[in-house]
Amino acid sequence: MKRFRAPSDADFLLERNVCEGVEMFHPAFVEKRVQLDGAGIENAKLSIDPYAGKHVVDIQFARADRKKFATVTALNVGRCLAIVLDGDLLSTPEIREPIVGGNAVITGRFTADEARRLVAMLNSGELPCRVTIASERSF
Numbered sequence: 668m669k670r671f672r673a674p675s676d677a678d679f680l681l682e683r684n685v686c687e688g689v690e691m692f693h694p695a696f697v698e699k700r701v702q703l704d705g706a707g708i709e710n711a712k713l714s715i716d717p718y719a720g721k722h723v724v725d726i727q728f729a730r731a732d733r734k735k736f737a738t739v740t741a742l743n744v745g746r747c748l749a750i751v752l753d754g755d756l757l758s759t760p761e762i763r764e765p766i767v768g769g770n771a772v773i774t775g776r777f778t779a780d781e782a783r784r785l786v787a788m789l790n791s792g793e794l795p796c797r798v799t800i801a802s803e804r805s806f
Contacts, residue, residue, distance in 0.1 A: 678699060679694065682758065703739065713725075723772050727770050760773045
C-alpha cells in the first residue's frame with residue numbers, strides 16, 4: 668500500500684463536513700506558512716446565499732489587512748484558502764477571483780451550526796487562526 672506524506676512545507680489536515688446527516692472528511696495539504704491571522708478580521712457574520720439558499724459566512728477585513736488579503740487572493744486564484752484554528756481545518760473555500768475590497772464570502776457545505784461556529788471562531792479576535800493556502804486531494 669502506498670503511503671501519502673505531506674510535503675515538508677505543509678501539514679496534512681482533514682476538514683470535517685456533515686452532508687445530509689453523514690459525517691465526511693476531506694483531506695488537504697495546508698502550507699505551514701501563515702499568510703494572515705485572525706487579527707486581520709474585523710467582522711464575520713452568518714448569511715444566506717440568496718441564489719443557492721445555503722448558509723454562507725461574510726467576512727470583513729480590517730483596513731490594515733485589506734491590501735494583504737487582496738495580494739494573497741490575487742496570487743492564488745483557483746486554489747483553496749485554509750482556515751485553521753488550533754490545528755483544526757475549519758474551511759477550505761476556493762479563491763475564485765482576487766478579493767480587493769476587504770469583504771469576502773465563504774460558501775461551503777456547512778450546516779447552520781457549522782457556519783455559526785465558523786463565525787464565532789473568526790470573530791474571536793486575535794486567536795491563532797491561520798489563513799494559508801490548501802491543496803485538496805481526493806483519494
